Amino acid sequence: MKTIDFYFDYTSFYGYLGAEKIGALAARYDRQVNWNPILLGIVFKVTGSPNVATMPLKGDYMLHDVVRSARFLGIPFRKPSKFPIGGQAASRITLWVRNQDPSRVESAVLALYRAYFIDDQDISAPEIAAQAVGKAGFNAAAALAATQDEAIKAQHKAEVEAAIARKVFGSPYMIIDGEPFWGADRLPQAEHWLKTGGF
Amino acid sequence: MKTIDFYFDYTSFYGYLGAEKIGALAARYDRQVNWNPILLGIVFKVTGSPNVATMPLKGDYMLHDVVRSARFLGIPFRKPSKFPIGGQAASRITLWVRNQDPSRVESAVLALYRAYFIDDQDISAPEIAAQAVGKAGFNAAAALAATQDEAIKAQHKAEVEAAIARKVFGSPYMIIDGEPFWGADRLPQAEHWLKTGGF
Numbered sequence: 001m002k003t004i005d006f007y008f009d010y011t012s013f014y015g016y017l018g019a020e021k022i023g024a025l026a027a028r029y030d031r032q033v034n035w036n037p038i039l040l041g042i043v044f045k046v047t048g049s050p051n052v053a054t055m056p057l058k059g060d061y062m063l064h065d066v067v068r069s070a071r072f073l074g075i076p077f078r079k080p081s082k083f084p085i086g087g088q089a090a091s092r093i094t095l096w097v098r099n100q101d102p103s104r105v106e107s108a109v110l111a112l113y114r115a116y117f118i119d120d121q122d123i124s125a126p127e128i129a130a131q132a133v134g135k136a137g138f139n140a141a142a143a144l145a146a147t148q149d150e151a152i153k154a155q156h157k158a159e160v161e162a163a164i165a166r167k168v169f170g171s172p173y174m175i176i177d178g179e180p181f182w183g184a185d186r187l188p189q190a191e192h193w194l195k196t197g198g199f
Numbered sequence: 200m201k202t203i204d205f206y207f208d209y210t211s212f213y214g215y216l217g218a219e220k221i222g223a224l225a226a227r228y229d230r231q232v233n234w235n236p237i238l239l240g241i242v243f244k245v246t247g248s249p250n251v252a253t254m255p256l257k258g259d260y261m262l263h264d265v266v267r268s269a270r271f272l273g274i275p276f277r278k279p280s281k282f283p284i285g286g287q288a289a290s291r292i293t294l295w296v297r298n299q300d301p302s303r304v305e306s307a308v309l310a311l312y313r314a315y316f317i318d319d320q321d322i323s324a325p326e327i328a329a330q331a332v333g334k335a336g337f338n339a340a341a342a343l344a345a346t347q348d349e350a351i352k353a354q355h356k357a358e359v360e361a362a363i364a365r366k367v368f369g370s371p372y373m374i375i376d377g378e379p380f381w382g383a384d385r386l387p388q389a390e391h392w393l394k395t396g397g398f
Contacts, residue, residue: 050249
């Protein structure tokens with residue numbers, strides 16, 4: 001089955017919006033989503049990108065825009081009390097799920113994202129992240145253990161480095177047959193690409 | 200007639216894409232476009248924004264994205280030999296047209312943008328910018344004089360400052376009934392806003 005490589009950071013507003021939509025998009029074109037959690041803090045050191053959320057004018061706009069974009073896309077959204085947060089624990093749990101059963105990753109990703117962006121749960125805390133996937137039917141104790149698993153930590157580090165080597169610099173970032181699409185606002189172009197086989 | 204305030208920089212890829220689309224969008228909803236040329240160099244000093252075009256990874260992506268976005272939108276585009284350029288001359292000519300007859304500004308803006316982004320003309324040169332609007336039916340000699348007109352220079356400076364005071368930080372930036380939309384990729388949301396009266 002052909003794939004869509006989907007890169008995302010758990011603290012990314014637009015990563016959340018993209019995650020809510022990419023599964024259905026992929027299904028419409030018989031694609032499988034490869035879910036790849038990354039850490040923008042590490043990526044931004046490479047690109048020299050500032051944190052947009054704290055930039056004058058642009059930061060305020062971005063928050064306004066994400067709330068409106070969520071409404072536009074029909075996705076529930078509430079600004080978390082704590083932002084940004086570190087995505088390490090949630091990312092490691094994601095890899096733990098993916099290592100066992102790739103077909104269950106989407107439900108874990110959405111459980112984590114929704115805990116953060118709808119229920120205002122601080123998923124940077126390993127216990128909170130583990131509880132979030134626990135409610136979605138995963139083994140919460142094993143998920144919590146995964147956040148401290150050295151092999152998974154190393155796997156995540158290597159995957160973030162591999163993402164950067166693939167020129168991934170933001171979230172969400174999608175690669176479809178080698179073509180890169182950055183941002184939830186590029187979903188229409190991604191869909192047109194899938195529909196036409198490239199344009 | 201109700202308006203759409205459209206802010207743009209002549210060296211902005213996405214400003215060009217937005218300019219090619221905003222007129223028809225406004226017409227569909229009986230709106231008049233207020234065309235406001237700004238200078239991102241000044242704006243970026245306020246926001247602390249780096250020049251994305253020169254950022255590692257992101258800069259390369261942006262150029263790839265604008266070419267694909269132009270195809271997606273059905274707009275001709277060729278990367279200019281010289282980029283970025285200063286938009287002062289083109290902006291002053293735009294204000295000179297607007298001061299005389301706001302209904303003719305769109306044709307002047309598109310003549311300038313197309314000279315730069317299709318015909319690879321360096322419109323930072325006053326003579327080239329004046330020629331571009333000359334071909335579109337404006338008085339080229341008067342346009343050239345406008346680029347050196349102290350009153351127009353002062354008007355432009357004041358308008359860029361007013362834009363920043365209105366929190367404009369990018370190009371294109373549209374304000375519709377007080378609602379801000381940044382980027383050519385927000386045209387679908389802008390249209391939905393016009394269609395629904397806000398959402």
